[in-house]
Amino acid sequence: MLRRRRVNAEVEALREVPDGVYDLLRVIDAEFLILSPGEIVLDSSERTDALSLVREGRLVSDPILNLVRAVRRSGEYQEATLSLPRGPIGQGSHDLLVRVSPIEDEGLIVVLIFDDSEFRRLDAIRRDFIANISHELKTPIGALSILSEAVLGAKDDPDSIVRFATRMQVEATRLSDLVQEIIDLSRLQDDDPLKRAKIIELSPLIMDVIEGSRIEAEARGISLVTSEFENLEILGDKRQIEMAVRNLVENAIHYSPDGTRVAISLHSVDGLAEILVSDQGIGIPEKDIERIFERFYRVDPARSRATGGTGLGLSIVKHVVINHGGDVSVWSAEGAGSTFTIRLPLYVSQMDTVQVED
Numbered sequence: 115m116l117r118r119r120r121v122n123a124e125v126e127a128l129r130e131v132p133d134g135v136y137d138l139l140r141v142i143d144a145e146f147l148i149l150s151p152g153e154i155v156l157d158s159s160e161r162t163d164a165l166s167l168v169r170e171g172r173l174v175s176d177p178i179l180n181l182v183r184a185v186r187r188s189g190e191y192q193e194a195t196l197s198l199p200r201g202p203i204g205q206g207s208h209d210l211l212v213r214v215s216p217i218e219d220e221g222l223i224v225v226l227i228f229d230d231s232e233f234r235r236l237d238a239i240r241r242d243f244i245a246n247i248s249h250e251l252k253t254p255i256g257a258l259s260i261l262s263e264a265v266l267g268a269k270d271d272p273d274s275i276v277r278f279a280t281r282m283q284v285e286a287t288r289l290s291d292l293v294q295e296i297i298d299l300s301r302l303q304d305d306d307p308l309k310r311a312k313i314i315e316l317s318p319l320i321m322d323v324i325e326g327s328r329i330e331a332e333a334r335g336i337s338l339v340t341s342e343f344e345n346l347e348i349l350g351d352k353r354q355i356e357m358a359v360r361n362l363v364e365n366a367i368h369y370s371p372d373g374t375r376v377a378i379s380l381h382s383v384d385g386l387a388e389i390l391v392s393d394q395g396i397g398i399p400e401k402d403i404e405r406i407f408e409r410f411y412r413v414d415p416a417r418s419r420a421t422g423g424t425g426l427g428l429s430i431v432k433h434v435v436i437n438h439g440g441d442v443s444v445w446s447a448e449g450a451g452s453t454f455t456i457r458l459p460l461y462v463s464q465m466d467t468v469q470v471e472d
Contacts, residue, residue, distance in 0.1 A: 164308035307351035
């Protein structure tokens, strides 16, 4: 009965919105909120969910609320450029141009939100990224060039040709993996997953990653251990989240001794989904922990070459998590292993819990 009264009240309120408002909103390239007195959200565009502006059917962003209150006091249009966090944790932010205006004499307010954070962020990232790529590609390309000369020089020695050709295959595979990870990272930097976010169930996603890594782990006698996962949902891009979790699980396997175990867990803490991946591997020296998520940074370059590491996997994890409004951290001790923790905001339906007083 309460839900029926709420729905009826919302329908009546929406009837108060002049038709011309929706005609105008359809041709403006911006997100929007329509607010009734009390800052109750009567209607909103799809992506405002990802901006975390609404909770229990009400506008909760203090900077935008201040603009709305100024409009209610003055009755005049207001605008401001605001930097809002992508989530309750993490380093990412949205740079937004927010315009607020009253709607005729209905007591309603329309909020228009223009997001230009991507343009600012991409300009800085691309310059740095191109410099890193040119340096990293030199090593495998140079190795292939030297090996090809060695093959030509050993044309009368079949054993040497086989040895050099085998090494060329290894370098070609490393080059291919590096190029693919560069492409993946470039796409992440060019993309905002919250612009087309969908609800993601984490438990089946993580189980798919584990099953995909099981053959490699079993070949080295490494056990993949899980506890019972909670049924948790987040908002974002499923492919990107899967990529981040897979990178952590594969890293844990690559840097663990044979016969050890890798543990994966999922639980909720204070409105956040926490994904933990723990190994019994070589650990990370304290001096390297602060730099572990930098692009192309390798704690042990020799071991990275042996495992096929490119130095981009953890950077990809960090980009994915920050772009989803979360953060990633690591605990590690040399000889005792490492634990990587991804924290992401849980999805909470923003309109289903609105209550309307009689």
